[in-house]
Amino acid sequence: MGVAFVAHCMLNQNSKVWEGAHCPGVYSPVVDVLRAKGWRIEQMPCPELAFSGLNRFWAVREQLDTPAYRRHCRRLAVAVADMISMRAERGEDVVLVGVEGSPSMGVRITSSDPAMGGKPEWPEGSTEHTDGEGIFIEELRAELGRRGIGFPRVGGETHALPSHDEAAQRAGLESVLGGR
């Protein structure tokens, strides 16, 4: 058994950008896997909610990657790193569960489009998803690195990806949880 630090929206889909929520409240497909495997859940703050608010547009990394947003993410990363540090010092197994495709919380896939800006126009089927981490995850990695703490194994909720498949998402998460 270990501790899974999960993206805020896993427990609170209200924090999602408009049309981004998959269900009211708790996103059970991830929570159920963690519960079934006996993992403790720790909810991380949503970096975008407090910074850009509930009425924010969907965004790519380039739109959010400003010094001010980095400072905000660093502040949150310090708070989360404090929690991870305590768990790691106790020898508890730690994983991160992010949101694939998110410009902030992506752990393997984020969103990128250097040309995005101005009047919002974003046709369906645009290919903003790209390999990489979101901005908050990068700042958390840096903060844990400064403290000499290894970066945890990561898993991602994949609902925003065109290739999303709930069974594959579950299998991927189970594999991360079992990978110590």
Place this chain on the structure above:
Amino acid sequence: MRIALTADPYVNPPPGGLDGLAILAEAGWGVMQLPAADYPPQTAARMLAEVAEQVQEFRRHDYEFVVVGECAGLAGALAGAGLPLPDQIIPATADELRGFLESRPAPAAGHWARLVERARHRTGASASGKP
């Protein structure tokens, strides 16, 4: 439109403890987890300050909040953001929690309803969300 500030033992129940998260999920409530009691006070205070800031944003959009369980420092963190402590329950049983949630007034037609309405009246780019 409804969020429960939920003490850690209801998210990560000890053996035989009440699984508040399952009940809140069933009832369609969002959950904002409060820091566990075993975190050092400074760590917990940092997290509570972030929770309060996020509650502030939700409250601006008429979201309803309740508190499930107890968490030292929560009232102070909320007060620091100019927010009162929402109605609170420390449930001992699933029925008690379900009854409390069911007794809450229906949320006002708030944030999303207004956005949807605005989008209906707008031409060109959509109102919010993925443009």
